[in-house]
Amino acid sequence: MQSYDTLVEALDDLKKKGYTLDFNLANDGLFCRDKDLQLSPRQFHIVDYYRFEGMSDPDDNTVLYTIESIDGHKGTLISAYGPYADEMSGEMVEKLKIA
Template identity: 55%
Template sequence: MQQYETLTDALNDLQERGYVYNFNLADDCLECKEENVRLHPEQFAITEFYRFEGPSDPADNSVVYAIESDQGVKGVLVNAYGVYADSISADMINKLRTVTSA
């Protein structure tokens, strides 16, 4: 897996490799407003992920997920480590937690 110095470096490289859409967390799925797509946990794979820690503030911790749908839509989800505190379904929590705890 690639190593990146910054979140911006990761996002730029992923975009060059075809991860061009931005996903957002919804209650039970990922949403891509650009393509009007909603992906439920069984409809996408997390192909890569990268953690970034702020130099002094724990609130600066984030993770970027490289997402690929079962229909070939590729994009990224950027979120704080505390994503599991958000109001999302157990299936979404498990999907995201599975890769980051490996």
């Protein structure tokens, strides 16, 4: 697994690797505004993930997921974890669960 020092470094490198879409969380899936694309948990898989912790605030935690849809769309999802995690369905929580 590739490691990155910063979120910006990771995003730049992943774009070069074809992860060009910017996914956002919806309660029951993902959506990409640029493509007007919505994906249910069954329509995508997590390729990899990277954790980043804020240097000045330990509560400033982020996870970056690399996402690929079953029909070949590739992008990233940036999400908070810990006390500021976004609300989502149980199916999405299970899908995005990381060790």
